[in-house]
Amino acid sequence: MCYVKTRRMFILCKRLFPALFLFLWFTVSHAQGGYELWLNYRKTENPETLEHYRTHLLSVVMDENSETVDAIREELSTGLGLMLDSTVSFISEIPEKNSLVIRKTENLPSGLRNTLKKDIATIENDGFLIRASGNTVIITARKDVGLLYGTFRLLHHLQQGLPLRNLRILDIPKTDIRVLNHWDNLDRTVERGYAGASIWKWHRLPGYIDPRYKDYARANASVGINGTVLTNVNASALVLTPAYIEKVAALAEVFRPYGIKVYLTARFSAPMEIGGLQTADPLDPGVRQWWRDKVDEIYKTIPDFGGFLVKANSEGQPGPQNYGRSHVDGANMMAEAMAPHGGIVMWRAFVYSEHDTTDRAKQAYNEFVPLDGKFMENVLVQVKNGAIDFQPREPFHPMFGAMPHTPLMMEFQMTQEYLGFSTHLVFLPKLYEEVLQSDTYRHGKGSLVARVVDGTLDNKKISGMAGVANIGSDINWTGHPFAQANWYGFGRLAWDPYLSASQIADEWLRLTFTNDNNFIKPVKNIMLESHETVVDYMTPLGLHHIMDTGHHYGPGPWVGNLSRPEWNPVYYHKADTAGIGFDRTPSGSNATAQYAGEVAATFNNVKTCPEKFLLWFHHLPWDYKLQSGNTLWDGLGIRYQEGVNRVREAQKTWAVMEPYVNKQQFEEVRMLLGIQHEEAQWWRDACMLYFQTFSKQPFPEEMETPLHSLEYYRSLKFPYAPGISPQWH
Amino acid sequence: MCYVKTRRMFILCKRLFPALFLFLWFTVSHAQGGYELWLNYRKTENPETLEHYRTHLLSVVMDENSETVDAIREELSTGLGLMLDSTVSFISEIPEKNSLVIRKTENLPSGLRNTLKKDIATIENDGFLIRASGNTVIITARKDVGLLYGTFRLLHHLQQGLPLRNLRILDIPKTDIRVLNHWDNLDRTVERGYAGASIWKWHRLPGYIDPRYKDYARANASVGINGTVLTNVNASALVLTPAYIEKVAALAEVFRPYGIKVYLTARFSAPMEIGGLQTADPLDPGVRQWWRDKVDEIYKTIPDFGGFLVKANSEGQPGPQNYGRSHVDGANMMAEAMAPHGGIVMWRAFVYSEHDTTDRAKQAYNEFVPLDGKFMENVLVQVKNGAIDFQPREPFHPMFGAMPHTPLMMEFQMTQEYLGFSTHLVFLPKLYEEVLQSDTYRHGKGSLVARVVDGTLDNKKISGMAGVANIGSDINWTGHPFAQANWYGFGRLAWDPYLSASQIADEWLRLTFTNDNNFIKPVKNIMLESHETVVDYMTPLGLHHIMDTGHHYGPGPWVGNLSRPEWNPVYYHKADTAGIGFDRTPSGSNATAQYAGEVAATFNNVKTCPEKFLLWFHHLPWDYKLQSGNTLWDGLGIRYQEGVNRVREAQKTWAVMEPYVNKQQFEEVRMLLGIQHEEAQWWRDACMLYFQTFSKQPFPEEMETPLHSLEYYRSLKFPYAPGISPQWH
Structure with a gap:
């Protein structure tokens, strides 16, 4: 209660004495x-809404007992306490007066159960129902964790100042496995981590x-994430030793009340590295026994352990192919060990080989699609959103929809x-929305990637979504204050892959900062434009993988000397005096053949191929005419410039947002x-100067003159750019 | 003001509603x-003291202008505001009523200047005077930074609830260079860092x-530290490139108002690595010119740059000896480049060679003492407190007092x-106190190490103290909440090497937690005993360097297979069936000869040698009789056990301290x-089991039975123990 008051006064005083706060801000x-x-629960601002909430919610009926409850x-106590600026009373009997009732469906009084009969019948799994009915607001669910999800949803509803009257939220998660993938190493470095050291001490x-x-x-839990893979996919076997299992168990204990299971990455060669075996061949009985014993050992310490995530035969990681076996052999060996305990295996499809000279974009499909139907029931194949590697923009991965008998997780x-x-x-x-809303056409129009991910397209028994975490030890967790929205948004989409990005941005802004529309509207606009902005100043018109090598920081379109051809940017943009782009149509690598006929036809035809994917699928001459009427060369420069321009617009918009956020966050974002x-x-200048060596044309007049020379940009080196794991040194 | 109120209410409510706070604590x-x-400024608790402070201090006369002011x-505004729960008024004229006057001596009104004449005459350098006189409290100093130091001291005085009446604090720093040494790498790992990633992003x-x-x-600044070496002594030359100098300049700008200069570590081979030269020979004119140009370049960007810290020809680092030159040649080359700008060179004396078969403890002295008097005036030789390497306990380094013509910094x-x-x-x-209070006897009794460090023993023109920082990105900066006290205490002792550890502990506890003596007394006792406690359970009776290899985590007395003999624990304890300890008397390595005669005589005689250094200087039989009457073997076991026992006592004491600290810090320390x-x-059991293989005797009855076998302890491996820099991998 008092904490609430302090918050209120703090906010009040901040408005009254801005000058004073100039002196004080640094201490806070x-x-x-x-x-x-x-x-960051804030007191409800509108007095009527506050009164409305207080009337209904300050007596909470909760009589069940569990860690989750x-x-x-x-x-x-915290959330309602702060938002309603009052103390919450917990009671065990439903009173005459207004109250918030939180009970599992089976424990609702029969009257209420009867009233809500229809809704209750549809609650499944981890879902929940929030209903305002008579003088009560009810949160009910089949399981404790459903009550927890419902509670967070109600708190979010209140933080957005939305009415309770006629409230009815019936929400059931559309996927089963909603997990973060931490690429965190045991030495607390984080591969591709930009928010400080690993949070796992x-x-x-x-x-x-x-x-x-x-x-x-x-x-x-507040966004419905129900699992976390604690360790890097480029795994250390040591995490499977007893000393580390004990550490993992301690984390599992903290997470358990919140419905979050822990998973680990399993290094395929672990039986040799920590088990003392001579082989890790998945068909070797000793190896199979080792994994069974290891999994039994883990479950003895962590009874609700989630399972393994495996990166095998990919970028130097060991795997079944080292022994002439297949991904199925490897995954099923682990799945067999997991099955008695209800554990799963998430087997990554991110594979490409230096011995395979076909277009890298085709390799995962070629390797995995023939295996469809051969995996055990507790194996999910985890597929990145696109066929290359998390580029600023990629068309959806052709595997989605192409393996009707195998659960595919989105990564x-x-x-x-x-x-x-x-x-x-x-x-x-x-x-994420662009990918999830893409239509695979595998069962005709409407066969969205989202329907592959939630399993409805081919009636999968299990479904899931994984997100490579952006979390580190920075005080704000994610480095950039706005990167928190990506964590939030991933969770929301893992729960419901059909949500709109716009809705998610709106929610996140309101929960994090304020409900003031003078802030929400312009800042939401920055957010919703931001992805297109980055694509424009980095890789417009379907360009991809033209970043610098190793650390992946900044532009490096000129890089062409790396040992594996498919690691070189020149492999991807194929710029020459004739033009630019990767021909993946039948006249080229024919990667489009991996898509359903309708999709392939659209991509193959340069006139129907969306311009955002133009150079992904086509090699085109510099004077090719874009829809705008500009030549490809001019259009490219204009896109790069537009990306820069939109950052400037965002700067201008942000400059007047100071009244709505705290001083520190304002400064940080600025x-x-x-x-x-x-x-x-830098991206615009470096890329356009480099491509100009092929196009031999002047820059379009819309584009600003580069600030430095191509030689300058090529000379830049960043040996200490963050996010490089020791294994890449 | 309002922030103050919120803090007060928070504390008040915490007392009134502890149960509620059980629910709320996690959100805060x-x-x-x-x-x-x-x-962490807290409101003054005693109402009379509060009123007393308010009467005198709420009008502040400050009319000077500078970043520091x-x-x-x-x-x-923050500190007084919070502690006095009021708004501070800043005025430019000294009023009739009570006020706090903060002005440089030259700007004090003549009346006041006359009254304080005697004190003012003695203020030197960065010193300050705080005086209560009539209806004013005055902070005055020669320089702005002195006013800043005085301000912090007054705030600390108030936070301890001490009276203003007759207040007179005249304090002048006793050393010139008071610097932190960050062993932070450019990739944000911290060598020997245990508090997360480097704070330098x-x-x-x-x-x-x-x-x-x-x-x-x-x-x-609050403890008088006036410089920071941003980078690891195992240095990367890249920090001297333009891109990094620009980054360093940005930090220097933040630190400048607080009187803190930035320093960098200079890699001796930088002229080759980033300068493109063929040599780094300090007598090569091109190399000398390169350093002059580089230093000029730095000062152009950072006009108040402090200078260089150099680790040369030590543990694989490059240095002048690579070219057959001496430390003097190397240091003076850099000092010459620094001199026109007023910069300094701190040249580390931490050297020992794999080609030198003499006792490692003797090598730094042997190498440096002959160079006394040959360094330029702006060179300080930086000497670790002991001759080995920051062991839990070491006798003071024999170099202290042995180089009368060279400024020696304490590290x-x-x-x-x-x-x-x-x-x-x-x-x-x-x-630190034990070392500083050690008597070198170089000019007879009273020639304390502290007098070497502050330069008074041989009238040095410049003096300093360096502390290897324990700071990282952990929210609490130092990992262990109590490790903050080591940062605080280092700063206080750098300013005044004669302060007592007891006073420092008292101050820090009161500033950090509370003035409640029910807390201060027992917890100060834990702190003051804690060093002896650790020595007892790790390295009692003068044992040293018996930790495990590389990461230095845990015991490893058995290690004897490392390539360099002086890296092996067996080199240091020399346990055999006859006894244990390193004979450094004339019958052994004769390292004692590096001390003044009186000191050497004390150490040489097993009867006068303090038992805390017994095995540092003597190899003694297992049945040697200690002062307690116990045999050496039994006494060793009893010491190990006493270390364990005192940790248990600290646990018991802490268990009842919950009312005095916040919930989170209570839990963390617990x-x-x-x-x-x-x-x-673990230390007790591993060491005693190992030494038992030589002593062949049962453990003393005071000692508990080891929890595991020697084989178990020897089998433990910690490949991911923190604090290992990439260069040690």
Whole structure:
């Protein structure tokens, strides 16, 4: 209660004495640092709404007992307490007066159960129902964790100042496995991590439980994430040794009340590295026994362990092919060990080989599609959103829809490996939405990728979505204050792949900052444009993989000397005096043949191929006419310039947002937009100067003169750019 | 003002509704995380004291203008504002009524200047005077930074609830250079860092200024630290390239108002690595010119740059000896480049060679003492406190007092490389005090190491103290909440090497937590005993360097197979069936001959040698009789056990301290003491089991039975223990 008052006064005083706060802000910089994420409960501003909420919600009927129910009680005490500026009473009998009732369906009084009969009948799995009925607001679910999800949803509803009258939210998660993938190494470096060290303080576990672990669980549960893979897909076998299993168990204990299971990455060669075996051949009985024993050992310590995520025979990682076996042999060996415990295996389809000279974009499909139907039931094949590697923009991966008998998990990347690290503002749900809304046409029109992911397209028994986390030890978790929105948005889309990016941006802004529309409208606009902006200043018109090598920081379209051809940018843009782009039509690599006929036809025809994918699928002459009437060369320059221009517009918009956010976050975003602007210009200048060596044409007049020479840009080196794991050194 | 109110109410409510706070604490975990360090200004608790302060201090006369004066104003607004729960008025005329006057001596009104004449005459350099006189409290100094130091001291005085009446604090720093040494790499790993990633976000500089940088400067200035070496002594030359100099300049700009200069580590081979030269020979004219140009370039960007810290010809680092030149040649080359700009060179004396078969403890002295008097005036030789390497306990380094013509800087280590990382509670000012109070006898009795460090023993023109920082990106900066006290204490002792550890502990506890003596007394006791405790459970009776290899985590007395003999623990303890210890008397390595005669005589005689250094200087039989009457073997076991016992006592004491600290810090310290207890037992058991293989005797009855076998302890491996830089992989 008092904490609530302090918050209210703080906000009030900030308005009354802005000058004073100029002096004070620095001492509260820590509190302003964004640690609270979207759970930064603020007092309800509108007095009528506040009264309305108080009347209905301050008596909470909760009489069940479990760790999860305790977590609900705690969250309500804090969340309702702060938002309603009052103390919450917990009671065990439903009173005459208004109350908030939180009970599992089976424990609702028969009257209520009868009233809600129809809705209750449709609640499944982890779903929940929130209903205002008579003088009660009810949250009900089949399971405790459903009650938790419902509670967070109600708190989010209130933080947005929305009415309780006629409230009815019936929401059931559309996927089963909603997991973060942490590419965190045991030495606390994070591969492709741009928000500081790993939050897992392995050295201090299990004796020391960092307070962050619980706040991490709260944040995840609040958006419906129900699992976390703690370790890098480029895995260390050591995490499977007893000392580490004990550490993992300590984390699992913190996460359990929040419905979050832990998973680990399993290094395929672990039986040799930590088991002392001579082989890791998946058909070797000793190896199979080793994995069974290891999995039994894990479940003995962590009874609700989730399972394994495996990167095998990919970028140097060991796998079944080292022994002449297939992905099916490898995955099923582990799945067999998992099956008695209800565990799963997530087997990554991110494979391409230096011995395969076909278009890299085709290789995963070629390798996996023939295996359809051969995996055990508890195996999911985890597929990146596109066929290359988390580029700023890619067409949807052709595997989606092409394996009707195998559950395919979507793998999105939240960490901005190719999207400006944590210094660029990019709202990724726009990218996710574009992919999920893509139509595979595998069962005719409407066969959306979202329907592959949620399993409805081919009636999959299990479904899931994975997101490569952008979380680190930075006080604000994600480096860029706006990168929190990508974590939030991933969770929301994993729960419901049909949500719109616009709705997610709106929710996140309201939860994180304010409901003031003078802020929401322009800043939401920045967010919704931000992905297109980055694509324009990095890789417009279907360009891809033209970043610098290793760290992937900044432009490197000129790189062509790497040992594996498909690691070189020149492999992807194929610029020459004749033109630019990768011909993936039947006249080229014919990668389009991996899509359904309708899709392939659209992509193959340069007139129907969306311009955003133009150079992904076609090699075109520099004077090719774009829909705008511009030549390809001019159009390219104009796109690069437009990307830069939109960053400038975002800077201008942000400059007047100071009244709506705290001083620290205002400054942080201001400085970061400054860096983004510089780097947008860098991309434009470096790429256009380089491509000009082929086009031999002047820059379009819309484009600003480059700030430096091509030699200058080529000379830049960044040996300490963040996010490179020791194994890449 | 309102922020003040919120803090007051928060504390008040916490007392009134502890149960409620059980529910609320987790949401404020971030605010409770210790980020504010000892600048966590709390409202004055005693009402009379509060009124007394308010009467005297709420009108502040400040009419000078500079960045530093602005910083003072800001700190007073916050600090006085919070502690006095009121708004501070800044005025430019001295009023009739009570006021706080902050002016340089030259700007004091003549009346006041006359009254304070005597005190004013003695203020030198960065010193300050705080005087209560009539109806004013005056802070005066020769320089702005002196006013800043005085301001922080007054704020600390008030936070301890001390009276203003007859207040007179005249304090002048006793050393010139008071610097942190960050062993931070450009990839944000920290060598021997146990508090997360480096706080320097190099990748984001100069465009993004982390709010931490300013808070770092405030914390340092508050204890008188006036410089920071940003980079690891195992240096990368890249920090001397233009792109990084620009980043360093951005940090220097944040630190400048707080009187903090930036320094860099200079890699000796930089002229070759980034300068394209064929040699780094310090007598080569091209090399000398390169350094002059490089230093000019730095000063052009950072006019108040501090200078270089150099680790040369040590542990594989390049240096002048690579070219057959001496440390003098190397240091003077850089000093010559620095001289026109007023910069200095700190040249480390931490050298030992794999080609030198003499006792490692003797090598630095042998190499450096003959060079006395040959260094340029702006060179300081930086000497670790002991002759080996920051062991839990070492006798003072024999170089102290042995180079009358060369300024010797003290190098202490705050980061707990050999003292339990950031999981063990160790109050290091006890160690520092023991060293500083050691008597070198170089000019007879009273020739304290402190007098070498402050330069008074041989009238040095320049003096300084360096502390290897324990700071990282952890929310609480130092990993262990109590490790903040080591940062605080280092700063206080750098300013005044004669301060007592007890006073420092008292100050820090009051500033950080509370003035309640029910807390101060027992917890100060834990702190003051903690160093002896760690020595007892790790390296009692003069044992040293018996930790495990590489990461230095945990015991490894059995290690004897490393390529360089002096890297092996067996080299240091020399345990055999006859006994244990390193004979450094004339019958052994004769390292004692490097001390003054009186000191050598004391150490040489096994009866006068302090038992805390017994095995440092003597190899003694297992049945040697200690002063207690116990045999050496039994006494060793009893010491190990006593170390464990005192951790248990600390646990018991801490268990009842919950009312005095916030929930999160209480829990953190509780968990960390649990880890410390386990590791204390581990040290005891591993070392005693190993030494038993030589002594062939049963453990003394005071000692608990080991928990595991020697084989078990020898089998433990910690490949991901923190703090190992890439160059050690």
